[in-house]
Amino acid sequence: MANNQNNHNMHDMHHDSMKHTDHDMSHMSMDHSKMDMSNHQMAGMDHSMHMGNFKKKFFVSLILAIPIILLSPMMGMTLPIQISFTGSEWIVMILSTILFFYGGQPFLSGARMELSQKQPAMMTLIAMGISVSYFYSLYGFIMSLVNPTTHVMNFFWELATLIVVMLLGHWIEMNAVSNASDSLKKIAALLPDNVTRITQSGKEEQVSLSDVHVNDQLIVRSGDKIPADGTIIKGSTTVNEFMITGESQGIVKNIDDKVIGGTINGNGTIEIKVTGTGKTGYISKVMDMVQQAQNEKIPLESLSDKVAKWLFYVALGSGIISFIIWLIISKDVGIAFERMVTVLVIACPHALGLAIPLVIARSTSLAAQNGLLLKNKKALEATNHIEYVFLDKTGTLTQGQFAVTGFNMISDRLSENEALKIIGALEKNANHPIATGIMDYINQKQLTPYDSSDTQAISGVGVTAVVNGKTAKIVNEKGLTDVSNQFNPSIKKEYQEQGNTLSFLIYDGLLIAMIALGDTIKPESKEFIAKLKEQGITPVMLTGDNQQAADTVAKYLGLDHYYSELLPGDKEKIVKEYVNKGDKVMMVGDGVNDAPSLISATVGVAIGAGTDVAIDSADIVLTNSNPEDVLKLLSLAKHTRRKMIQNLWWGAGYNIVAIPLAAGVLAPIGILLNPAVGAVFMSLSTVIVAINALTLRIGKE
Ligand SMILES: Nc1ncnc2c1ncn2[C@@H]1O[C@H](COP(=O)(O)OP(=O)(O)OP(=O)(O)O)[C@@H](O)[C@H]1O
Numbered sequence: 125m126a127n128n129q130n131n132h133n134m135h136d137m138h139h140d141s142m143k144h145t146d147h148d149m150s151h152m153s154m155d156h157s158k159m160d161m162s163n164h165q166m167a168g169m170d171h172s173m174h175m176g177n178f179k180k181k182f183f184v185s186l187i188l189a190i191p192i193i194l195l196s197p198m199m200g201m202t203l204p205i206q207i208s209f210t211g212s213e214w215i216v217m218i219l220s221t222i223l224f225f226y227g228g229q230p231f232l233s234g235a236r237m238e239l240s241q242k243q244p245a246m247m248t249l250i251a252m253g254i255s256v257s258y259f260y261s262l263y264g265f266i267m268s269l270v271n272p273t274t275h276v277m278n279f280f281w282e283l284a285t286l287i288v289v290m291l292l293g294h295w296i297e298m299n300a301v302s303n304a305s306d307s308l309k310k311i312a313a314l315l316p317d318n319v320t321r322i323t324q325s326g327k328e329e330q331v332s333l334s335d336v337h338v339n340d341q342l343i344v345r346s347g348d349k350i351p352a353d354g355t356i357i358k359g360s361t362t363v364n365e366f367m368i369t370g371e372s373q374g375i376v377k378n379i380d381d382k383v384i385g386g387t388i389n390g391n392g393t394i395e396i397k398v399t400g401t402g403k404t405g406y407i408s409k410v411m412d413m414v415q416q417a418q419n420e421k422i423p424l425e426s427l428s429d430k431v432a433k434w435l436f437y438v439a440l441g442s443g444i445i446s447f448i449i450w451l452i453i454s455k456d457v458g459i460a461f462e463r464m465v466t467v468l469v470i471a472c473p474h475a476l477g478l479a480i481p482l483v484i485a486r487s488t489s490l491a492a493q494n495g496l497l498l499k500n501k502k503a504l505e506a507t508n509h510i511e512y513v514f515l516d517k518t519g520t521l522t523q524g525q526f527a528v529t530g531f532n533m534i535s536d537r538l539s540e541n542e543a544l545k546i547i548g549a550l551e552k553n554a555n556h557p558i559a560t561g562i563m564d565y566i567n568q569k570q571l572t573p574y575d576s577s578d579t580q581a582i583s584g585v586g587v588t589a590v591v592n593g594k595t596a597k598i599v600n601e602k603g604l605t606d607v608s609n610q611f612n613p614s615i616k617k618e619y620q621e622q623g624n625t626l627s628f629l630i631y632d633g634l635l636i637a638m639i640a641l642g643d644t645i646k647p648e649s650k651e652f653i654a655k656l657k658e659q660g661i662t663p664v665m666l667t668g669d670n671q672q673a674a675d676t677v678a679k680y681l682g683l684d685h686y687y688s689e690l691l692p693g694d695k696e697k698i699v700k701e702y703v704n705k706g707d708k709v710m711m712v713g714d715g716v717n718d719a720p721s722l723i724s725a726t727v728g729v730a731i732g733a734g735t736d737v738a739i740d741s742a743d744i745v746l747t748n749s750n751p752e753d754v755l756k757l758l759s760l761a762k763h764t765r766r767k768m769i770q771n772l773w774w775g776a777g778y779n780i781v782a783i784p785l786a787a788g789v790l791a792p793i794g795i796l797l798n799p800a801v802g803a804v805f806m807s808l809s810t811v812i813v814a815i816n817a818l819t820l821r822i823g824k825e
Pocket residue numbers: 516517518519551554555556558559583584585586587598599600625626627666667668669670690691692715717
């Protein structure tokens with residue numbers, strides 16, 4: 125019901141009418157305690173509260189309107205079922221008065237709100253429309269009582285139909301609004317009420333979800349919804365994470381794998397250890413993000429606000445002008461008033477107020493279902509103008525799952541196993557994908573790493589720590605500046621040609637060993653690069669890895685541009701250079717070393733499996749680790765924009781035709797709308813806008 129002049133406005137209004145009206149809450153399936161959400165976090169909820177309100181008012185008003193219509197003499201027309209008797213005009217007047225105050229109440233208090241904020245808008249227009257009809261009719265009624273021979277027309281029946289149609293229109297519309305933001309609600313309603321917890325003594329107990337805490341152990345049977353975020357401690361299964369990633373295929377999960385509350389457990393029974401529930405849970409965080417995104421304004425929205433404001437004055441002006449002209453032509457105040465009311469009603473910029481928000485609501489929830497989390501609304505808009513996509517290599521274009529492909533001793537000071545134990549000591553606490561690959565290798569050999577202290581990452585180079593009292597380092601070639609011995613370059617040649625990443629162990633200033641690791645390119649990456657190029661977007665790879673490895677990947681993927689051996693600062697510098705030149709740049713990355721450049725880019729996109737820093741720095745998060753989701757993002761951005769512009773036309777542009785029509789320019793050829801028909805037109809434009817928003821899809825290109 126509120127047009128979105130601004131969000132505060134909306135909220136205030138909701139609270140305002142919440143105090144005054146009773147709500148039908150029965151349709152609300154959401155349990156607040158579960159997710160700990162306030163009204164402000166879920167715009168959709170506010171709307172549905174009003175729906176209850178409009179629905180009831182609509183039906184009551186409809187019942188009141190029937191006798192009014194039947195008992196009213198309709199401007200000379202005689203209906204077959206026309207009834208009137210002595211005193212029946214009193215019934216009409218009394219029922220109309222009730223209808224005006226009861227059915228008109230949402231519009232009247234909405235208008236009061238708008239006026240108190242000095243922002244007259246659609247509620248004011250509607251309120252003016254119904255007030256003019258009511259008070260003029262009342263005046264006509266009194267006049268004909270005083271002097272039965274004067275013929276002052278009243279249009280109580282038109283008032284009645286107008287209010288009924290307006291209530292219906294707003295009810296339908298709220299329905300559409302809440303459908304658009306429905307998928308968020310669906311996510312919230314995902315969690316089961318009761319869960320099975322394992323007590324300390326190993327027994328099973330049923331508890332309600334609100335009593336579950338972090339570190340509790342829960343049993344999730346096959347087919348059940350997973351009630352909280354957690355780590356699997358027993359069993360294995362497949363999980364359907366459709367709600368979060370848009371990917372409907374089950375994902376295999378084993379012990380130590382993470383599961384997300386709200387997703388659906390497939391064929392296995394598992395025990396999980398809870399890592400997050402309620403507010404700390406993943407879904408709750410996602411909803412916060414989405415909500416935040418909906419709270420800022422994009423340029424098209426500010427435009428629609430401005431147009432809506434103008435429309436108010438245009439409507440008021442046209443209303444007054446048509447009143448004057450019709451008064452001159454017809455010399456009948458009643459007819460002139462009727463024209464004015466029709467103009468006021470038809471111009472209600474209702475559809476306009478909803479044009480953009482509805483598309484945004486639909487677009488954000490569509491995005492969430494497809495594994496694209498928009499942390500920032502402007503980012504989606506900016507995505508439309510992207511010229512360059514900068515891509516991190518490791519973890520973005522490649523799997524980021526390293527396997528050791530070779531291990532060569534350079535010095536014979538230490539044994540192979542000793543060298544590996546030192547490497548293990550360095551890598552066991554590191555979180556780089558290389559570290560994970562190396563640890564797998566060491567574990568396979570069943571070696572126990574030494575203890576280490578003072579572990580420190582050398583960004584873009586490697587790791588250093590103190591092991592057995594001496595300084596140990598694992599570094600790439602950049603880190604080989606101060607070693608006392610040399611190595612024969614022929615040992616690295618073959619590995620390098622195959623695009624391996626090479627790391628060297630330095631212990632106590634001596635170069636000890638070389639370890640080569642290979643990563644695999646994601647199968648989707650090649651097509652992704654090709655499609656970006658097709659769309660005229662230039663892909664550029666930015667990597668901290670060595671030149672050879674970068675070159676191999678670039679050649680394979682058909683990338684014409686790449687930068688290698690970059691330190692985190694270098695990535696940011698390159699991004700900034702382009703941005704400062706005025707280029708629109710999207711950065712896609714996952715690692716710690718991508719975070720600064722994600723912030724600097726026009727649009728920063730983090731790959732979901734990435735590090736928290738990357739996710740925090742990004743504008744958009746892809747929950748799947750599939751780079752092709754960038755294409756979905758581009759498509760969504762394009763379609764969203766298209767729908768917004770279409771909706772602006774439906775919401776505002778239709779007035780170009782409707783206002784003159786309502787004012788009666790076609791009266792000479794016999795077309796004259798009455799206020800209720802005007803209200804139908806205004807509702808129609810809103811419904812069109814809503815349907816248009818709901819049909820937003822992500823394209824295939
Ligand atoms: N824990 C580590 N163990 C061994 N080498 C490391 C480690 N961390 C970083 N390095 C070395 O530093 C290089 C750059 O790392 P950095 O994290 O900056 O980039 P990256 O993530 O590997 O590549 P990309 O930028 O494509 O994601 C790596 O290629 C590797 O040679």
